[in-house]
Amino acid sequence: MKKIGILHGKERSFPQALAARINALNEPGITAEPVLINQVVQGEPTAYAVILDRISQDVPFYRAWLKNAALNGTAVVNNPFWWSADEKFFNNCLATKLGVVVPRTVLLPSKEMPADCSAESFSNLAFPLDWEGIFNYIGWPAYFKPHSGGGWKNVYKVRNREEFFKAYDETGQLVMLLQAEVVFEDYYRCYCIGGTDVRIMPYEPRNPHHLRYVVDRPPGLPDLLARIERDVLTLNHALGYDFNTVEFGVSGGVPYAIDFCNPAPDADRKSVGDENFNWVVEAAARMLVRKAQAHQPGGSNTTWGKFINEAAAGPAKKK
Ligand SMILES: Nc1ncnc2c1ncn2[C@@H]1O[C@H](COP(=O)(O)OP(=O)(O)O)[C@@H](O)[C@H]1O
Numbered sequence: 001m002k003k004i005g006i007l008h009g010k011e012r013s014f015p016q017a018l019a020a021r022i023n024a025l026n027e028p029g030i031t032a033e034p035v036l037i038n039q040v041v042q043g044e045p046t047a048y049a050v051i052l053d054r055i056s057q058d059v060p061f062y063r064a065w066l067k068n069a070a071l072n073g074t075a076v077v078n079n080p081f082w083w084s085a086d087e088k089f090f091n092n093c094l095a096t097k098l099g100v101v102v103p104r105t106v107l108l109p110s111k112e113m114p115a116d117c118s119a120e121s122f123s124n125l126a127f128p129l130d131w132e133g134i135f136n137y138i139g140w141p142a143y144f145k146p147h148s149g150g151g152w153k154n155v156y157k158v159r160n161r162e163e164f165f166k167a168y169d170e171t172g173q174l175v176m177l178l179q180a181e182v183v184f185e186d187y188y189r190c191y192c193i194g195g196t197d198v199r200i201m202p203y204e205p206r207n208p209h210h211l212r213y214v215v216d217r218p219p220g221l222p223d224l225l226a227r228i229e230r231d232v233l234t235l236n237h238a239l240g241y242d243f244n245t246v247e248f249g250v251s252g253g254v255p256y257a258i259d260f261c262n263p264a265p266d267a268d269r270k271s272v273g274d275e276n277f278n279w280v281v282e283a284a285a286r287m288l289v290r291k292a293q294a295h296q297p298g299g300s301n302t303t304w305g306k307f308i309n310e311a312a313a314g315p316a317k318k319k
């Protein structure tokens, strides 16, 4: 019997519907249930062939437990090692190498020094930073947001240097990005499941939370949607996420990838609506079943992206 475990936090609609759907598929030898963790001993396998992780971003204990699970052959979705390494600035850097359009972005050191550091710790960092150069490169208005964040926390729109420095004062030890605003005529949030299944959802971030998927715009033209689908797949293949969302703001017909490091994306029925919810439950159930069927005991069953695989293969040989 191969078990698919679902590790989640306070979510109540998606994990339950997902486990029920997997069990209703009635695949021989495959069942799904919520994960249960008790005593955790180094090097010992878990009871699960596959785990969907929805919460380790908030619970470091779970992240450590998942790494040991992956080491012992569990297919952990998403890869807990890669998720620990990834963040939004690297995402953008990689996008520039993949031909996916992203807004101009710079990384900024945190306003406050990390704990246990003092001015002497920063002799490698120019002081003051070249703020004029940075502001000229990015332009106004700009978005100012954590390099590793989510849920719209600490996301600022700043219109000038005064607003920027006022916001910067509020960000404490957060490492932040300053990013050119994408003045979008259209916006999409896209699920990508298993590196194959893409759902492009029209989205209106300016609406209140419960109405963000209720969009009063004509559907995007086929060429735009095809490009968005291609970009979603390119990003997720490179990053190696089995379950992720990518957000695009479309400006002058060009989709700009804005937010694509969402390995535990919102999938609540109330926020995404019934149709999107049913789609993501079905696609996730089938992806997890495929992983359970492909699972080989003792092997590495967790997905690594193209970026890591190519890096591990060493320098490209000249033909
Ligand atoms: N560069 C940008 N241009 C225009 N809007 C942006 C930009 N960056 C963020 N936003 C707006 O802010 C929202 C939250 O930012 P996002 O990068 O998605 O952070 P989070 O990971 O917290 O969701 C986005 O949905 C979008 O509406």
Ligand SMILES: [Mg+2]
Residues within 6 Å of the ligand: 151, 152, 247, 259
């Ligand atoms: Mg977002």
